Amino acid sequence: MFAIFLTPAYAPFAIAFVVMIGIGLIEAIGLGLGHLDVHADLHAETDGGGVLDWLGLGHELPILIWLTSLLGCFTLAGIAIQQGATLVTGSPLGWGVASGAALFAGAMLNTLAANGLARVMPGFESSVISTDDLLRRRGTILEGVARRGSPARAKVVDQHGQAHFIMVEPHDDKDAIAAGETALIVRRDGTMFYALPDTNVLLQPI
Incomplete structure (x- = not known):
């Protein structure tokens, strides 16, 4: 079963998963060593928040948490797309087509996930200082x-x-x-x- 994730059709999603795990380990090591002084100001230029709100960054979610969530959504969307294509046509889509579709679907899914995380992680957000x-x-x-x-x-x-x-x-x-x-x-x-x-x-x- 896991062998399919090493095929070219699933390669982008396997790489995204590995990167997601790597970021998680970096975050865990950082918390273990103490406070990491990483500060990023992300402000929308329009009154309604514009693109940042659509992406889920309008609530000042820490950028590494947002990126981890995006990679996870991209991976899940990609696997779902390839599995669905295999069921319908008997083979997965090309990695380029699947990656484009997964990026679009993953970004939309991540908007919901990031907004949810921003509401349940106020303590983490407030501890990031300059x-x-x-x-x-x-x-x-x-x-x-x-x-x-x-x-x-x-x-x-x-x-x-x-x-x-x-x-x-x-x-x-x-x-x-x-x-x-x-x-x-x-x-x-x-x-x-x-x-x-x-x-x-x-x-x-x-």
């Missing part, structure tokens, strides 16, 4: 001493309670932030964050 969301939050230096030109590793907890580990330098040249001390993250340059230590006079109450 690195800039870490600004104006306090971090704790974990080891070493952060000085200008010599960053130290710090832990910052976001509004969802998830920990992020970033490299921090003091905002001011003269400051140094030792392990265990807290500091306010005030700016970012690429992957480097800059902070004012809580001992800084600017952060002292008047």
Whole structure:
């Protein structure tokens, strides 16, 4: 039975299934290692949402979840089309024709699936943040001493309670932030964050 999925007629759907499993493993590994800071803003340009709403992206469903769902729908649609063609004509369709039909049917099916997933996964959706969301939050230096030109590793907890580990330098040249001390993250340059230590006079109450 499974041998038919290795034939050219089923090859696109077998590949899509393998890619879907691969994305699922990447997501599982990412969750196991901690928060992956992947952020994508997808906004519709029209008042009604337009193409993004039709595709199921109008509700800000995480892109990897949407892609996994699309691959799954494409695979199921393709197998159903080829099985139906085999029952009617005695042989499956050519892989090109079947892929085109499966892509159309899978996209329509994925619209329903993606909209359903967006409604039942609010927690996952809300936990995706931008690195800039870490600004104006306090971090704790974990080891070493952060000085200008010599960053130290710090832990910052976001509004969802998830920990992020970033490299921090003091905002001011003269400051140094030792392990265990807290500091306010005030700016970012690429992957480097800059902070004012809580001992800084600017952060002292008047």
